[in-house]
Amino acid sequence: MITYEEALEIVKAKIRLLGTEKTEMMKSLNRVLRQDVFSDMNMPPFDKSAMDGYTCRREDIANELEVVETIQAGYLPKFEIGKNQCAKIMTGAAIPKGADCVIIVEEVDELSGNRIKYRKEKTSVNICYKAEDVVVGQKLLEAGTRITEKEIASLALTGCVEPIVSIKPRVGIITTGDEIVEPENIPIESQIRNTNAYQLLAQCENFGCETKYYGIVKDTKVEIAASIVKAKQECDLILLTGGVSMGEYDLVPAILKKTGFELLFEKVAVQPGKPTVFGKCENTFVFGMPGNPVSSFIVFEFFVKEFLAGLMGLKSYSKTLPLEMGFDFRRKRNERLARIPVKINADGKLDAIEYHGSAHISAFAFADGIISIPIGVSEIKKGTIVSVRQI
Known part of the structure; x- marks a missing residue:
């Protein structure tokens, strides 16, 4: 048995970057973006008004002013002020030559003869200056970034309408076990519903993978081998749940x-997830996970995500926070690294949730x-600052 850190290094060493x-x-x-994205223009591309109002010379704001034109957004000024x-x-219209401020419309009196008078003595500039946000050639996005709605805005800003991205990893999911039935079925007394497959399908698709579900496979050598061989031909990674412990x-x-896997x-030495298997056959990899659903959830979170991120060139994928324990934690055995689900309360501290162990997947809702409890640690006291991996 090896430590989590040793296992993770083995996983990282086998990563091969997929194409684009x-x-x-x-x-x-x-x-996952696989190119740096640079701005092809300044933003704003010209000095523009930050307000609806009147643009003029600041030195003239105490005087009556003649209105020479109306400037709409999207149109060039016709006159110099x-x-x-x-x-x-x-708002958003180009500032004409000669003007150096905008007085807001709410603070202006309209007079006869196409003239106005500003009611106050001072004004803010109320101008967004050319290139104050982005300079032409500035890097806006880096390769290895997950594209979210925020990155879509930057792609649109730069005219990058066909970004170069990583090919999606092809992930095959196999569930083993004579006791497993699909969720639409009502289990008899000796059966349980298949949560592992659908949990893993959701985790994979949420992480940006292309998934294929190979169904529930009975606990026979022939059926398991046939599913593995088929998945090996079609996938970059196989996730297989159940059948990895020490039972008959x-x-x-x-x-x-x-079937050819090394x-x-x-x-x-983790809890849950002790009998986790990782292997390789040519260009296909496999994680064999314990059948308990919390185990498969945790193995995916701490091992599979690292591997998939490497395949796609994703630089950052998890968020951790240093937070204060709001409860005392104790355990009897400490020879394995433990993972414990927690809740963040309104005060930003950690609360315990009702959690019975590796079969209690509903607790994760x-x-x-x-939080991770290191090997050798049996107790964490209330008030201790710990690292929390958000899920």
Whole structure:
């Protein structure tokens, strides 16, 4: 049995970067950008009004001003502003030559003869200056960034309508177990519904993968081997749940070896997830996970995400916060690294949630994060600052 840190280094060492492709901007959402994106223009591209009002020379604001034109957004000014002149201007419209401020419309009296008078003695500039936000050639997005709605805005700003993104990893999901039935079925007394597959499908798709579900496979060597061989031909990564422990029907590690996989580790000192398997066969990799659903959730979060991020060139994918324990934590055995779900309360402290162990996946619906309890640590006292991985 190896430590989590040792296992993670083995996983990282086997990562191979997938290829790239161009995609339409609106189809790039949740994909991983594989190019740096630079601005092709200044933003704003010209001095523009930050308010609806009148643009003039600051030195003239105490005087009556002649309105020489109205400037709408999207139109160029026709006149240069001279002494005691102004132009009515809309938010976002270009500032004409000669003007150096905008007085807001709410503080102006309209007089006869196409003239106005500012009621106050001073004004803010109320101008957004050319290139104050972005300079032409400035890097706005870096390769390795997950494209969210925020990045879509920057792509649109730069005219990058066909960004280069990572090819989606192809992930195959196999569930093993004679006791497993699909969610639409009502289990008999000896059965349970299949949560692992749908949880993993959701995790993979949310992470930007292309998924294929191979169904529930019975605990027989022939059926398990056939599913593994088929998935190996079609996928970059196989996620297989169940059949990896020490029971009579835990057949997966031996079958993986027979189907050509080299197993790089088979046990990790973590709780839950001790009998986690990681292997390789040519360009296909596999994670064999325990059948308990919390175990598969945790293995995906702490191992599979790292591997998938590497395949796609994703530089950052998890958020951790230093937060204060709002409760005392104790455990009897401390020989493994433990992962515990927690909730963040209104005061920004951590609360315990009702959690019974690796089969209690419904508890995670109430969790905001996961804390890690290191090997050798049996107790964490209330008030201690710990690192929380958000989920």
